[in-house]
Amino acid sequence: MKPHFYKGRVFLVLGLSALMAACAGPGPRPEGEMQSARSAIEAAEADNAREYEPVMLKRAQDKLAEAEELLEDRENREAKRKLDEAKVDAELASARTETEQARVAVEELNRNIEAMRERINGEQAGGQQ
């Protein structure tokens, strides 16, 4: 009976400590994530996302600010999640901005081409007179 009783205790202790390791503790400070989120936001600003994707850029900036507050309260895990989302938001703002700029460029090109076509046709019509 005694050994059996012991065995149960050992399991209980092991289980508890595993549970504590999993849930307790603030975890490491998300320095790398902070760095990534910041540079993603800077890149989006440099891309002129403020003009094309202001909402998405703002969302990223707000999450960065929230993460900074969470870190002050040593809420490292939650801060890391905010930073990961801030990075995605900023990258999406960049990607959409670049796509939009490409769209503007192609429209401009097509307008130029159309204008040239009209000129050529006009000249040909004029040349036949």
Added chain:
Amino acid sequence: MRTRILPLSAAIGVSVLLTACASAPPENELVTEAREIYQSIENDPNVARTGATPLREAKNHLERAQEMLEEGEEDRLVEHEAYLARGYAQIAETRGERNKIQQEIESAKNRRDELRLEMRSAEARQAQSRAQRAMSEAERAQNEAKLAQQEAEELRKQMQELKELQAQQTDRGMVLTLGDVLFDLNQAELQGTGITAVEKLAEFMKEYEDRRVKVEGYTDSTGSEAYNQQLSERRAQAVKDVLMNNGVASDRVEVQGYGEAYPVASNDDPSGRQRNRRVEIVISDENGNIESR
């Protein structure tokens, strides 16, 4: 009692297990949305070219979200993973779009360059044809100038010839005057010298077919008006006859008698009267026009 509890708990356990297996996997709206976006671009070649990295990220986060959902993890944690999955999927998607637009830009640039070339060569062709037109224009102008010069030369020659016929330049053009002495007294017949002068005029007219003449007879105021009128007409007609005998067509010679009208000198003295008795041959310009009195 105990013997019953065990089967019961077993039954409950089994049924829970059954329920778990039979029921559909748990759902979450955000996870579903992320999955739909991911599946819509998973096989897009444009995404594969430029959005491979975020696409892989999206896949990892999506799988993680699925697992957490199945493990019954807290909603906010599941949705955090789903949010990242959706974000990366959207990044991949929009990069794929950009890749497509980039290709459009490339082909548009090619088209634009072709059109530029076409425009340049069209402009060159136009400049060439303008130059050609200008050249033929210049050539034509030169020809015209040459022709005008030839005409002027020709006209000068004709004027010279008329001068040799003793024609005078007047305000009605060139006029050849046959004096009274070339006619028999009070007769219409031309004398030899007069005939010679008119024959020379006939030669001139045959050479220059557009020229016409108007033969006008005049007298002095001696004698009756009716007689003078008639004499002036007969003398003019006599000149016309000589012209026609020398091959000048009748319709090129107009005849008019003016009698005592339009004297060129006083009728009070003999020399004046002699000057008034005359035949004037008005020679048309090179186009056959004659100034009428």
